[in-house]
Amino acid sequence: MTDGFEEAWSLAEPVKGWMTRDQGLALWNAACRLDKGDLIVEIGSHQGRSTIVLASAARTVGARVVAVDPFVDGRLFGGSPTRQRFEANLRKAGVEDVVELVAEYSTKLRPRWDRPIQLLYIDGKHDYWTYTDDLRWSANLDDGREILVHDCFSSIGVTLGTIAKVLFGRRYTYLDRATSLARFRLAPPSAKDRLRVVAQLPWFARNVGIKILLRLRLSPVAKAFGHDSPYDPY
Template sequence: MLDTVLNQVVSAKEPFNSYETVKEAVETIDGFLVPGQEEFLFNKVKSLPEDALIVEVGSYQGRSTAAMAFACVGSNRKIYCIDPWIGQCPDLPEKSVFEVWKENLENYQLTPYIKSFQGYSSEIMKRWGELTGEKTIDFVFIDGSHEYLDVLTDFGLLLPLMKVGGWMAFHDVVETWPGCDYLWHDIVKFRLTDHEYSTTLACGRVKTTQELSEELQELNELRTLLVQSQQLQESGSIELEQSQTKLKQTQEQLQDTQDQLQQTQGQFQNAQVELVQTKLKQTQEQLQDTQKQLQNAKGKVELVQTQFKQTQEQLQQTQEQLQQTQEQLQNTQVELVQSQQLQESKSIELQQTQYELHHSKLEVAAMKTSKFWKLRSLWFKFKGLVGLPIDNQ
């Protein structure tokens, strides 16, 4: 498909009548268009006269450029692309954005229909007559800076260069881009007719000569106000630079003061640290002394506790011995009482025995003097003589 497109471009004999025939080629190029806007641009350029001049403000890598350039194949239409093309390509950092834009268009042999003006649109448009020979424009697609004043400047500089009935299109007319959105709804759409839209792309036709003259007068007034605003802005910028210089000096002085303060704080902190360290050292020494005293006191307490324990043990032993002594004393007292009782009993028995002995003695004495005793004695003698057992009774 891409080969067919390329062959048709090279032959330049048959124009592309439908966007579908070039869609695949256009979509190989990176860009920020919303789907459908490439086809809108293709069809818009396709509807222009065969020798139409198209201006594109903001081309980036060439997606919108290619969409419009394919519509120029087989005609004398020409596209003037204005862009500063600053920086390197995000996807190809070894190449600049301009190099990538140029290669993308060369790949499809579209460069014969394109002329580039590298720079900011506000500067290029001021030199329009010098650069183009005062050519007028059939269609312009504004997709450069989205800042309100920048878009207003592009509109104000391009409108006088437009052909009556020419078309002006603005990209990113949406709330997320307030510069483009406010300008279209507040100013542009009231100065263009036959509005057409493709999602975030807004387009309108330039009015008749009389209406355009009136619009240009109003626009010139706006431009005057804009210039005055820019002058005020430049003046403010000078004052801002002076203020920034003073601010920088003040900041440097403040930095010096802060450095001095930091040094003072550092010295103060060092002094505080030394004081704290000294107090800490003294406290540690006192703590060590206290710990030693505490250890000594603890040793004394342990000694007293040991002595107290020994005393308690001795006291317990003494109490046990005392208890044993008391028990022995009680036993002795019991034995003594028993002994006394026994002694008293023996004494009574002794007294009885003594009494009986005395009584027996008296009886013996009485018997010895009696005839019975004499006969008894003679009987014992007789038994002895005859060998008879003697009865002790």
């Protein structure tokens, strides 16, 4: 299933973003499990790093990608310049024909959405309320389909949402993760499935601790816990 991934990653890696190679491979494999005519929805695209991987994989199976991102103006988000880079990056990678961009808030688009989805990738705003609303896009998935979530067991808002909706919920089963990219299936979880969510919480606590250390400018201490980067763990 990894045939073609190295080429896709060579196109995606130069694009600014927070997706690692292993996370990109998880996206690639999930998209390659789809069939001709299937649809991927990506919530949160930034400059297109993950979009390029998903679109490259989608092309191999005849699927398509809808990228949902409002490209909000402001110092933290980049607004229209980020959208321009996103579109330029897709053109450079040669995947713009596989991607449909919807420049809108996912929470506002969701109530109007009426198209079936076969794969959902969530990497939007990381607060509890937005993330749990983004999970509601799964109403457009058939049972057994996959949902991938970035910054899970790393972001506080995303992890709290996962605890509420996965650990204590009845709709989602946790499968595995590539660092903070978690994979879920739309299926009722067993008790064993719930315990596997609990097993991720020490890693989450470690990530929160590292974030605190970085904000206190205690990078050498964070390094002692295995985090050799100026950026938050993801």
